[in-house]
Amino acid sequence: MGSDKKEVNILEHGLVPEHRLLSKDEEEDILEELGVQRENLPKILKSDPVIQELEKVHGDINVGRILEIKRKSRTAGVAKAYRLVVKRE
16 A cells, blocks of 8 residues: 655646746846845745745755746736745744
8 A cells, every 4th residue: 555646746737827937137137127126026935835846947946036927817918926035034
């Protein structure tokens, strides 16, 4: 009676919006475009399951990096949001 647990990639679930780690250059461009400081962005915890899944592709994602999140929107088509990776305080 072994455990046949299949690992699931939560990023492939239909209810989870697309998450993408921005490059350093993209981070600077977005901050300038939005006219905000990095620390004023909404936050996402480094312990979030999405971060853990992205780290399988990108390696360690450091605190202070920025993710782009794309959600489908009936009115806007696609809505983009940005999150700053933070440690739990």
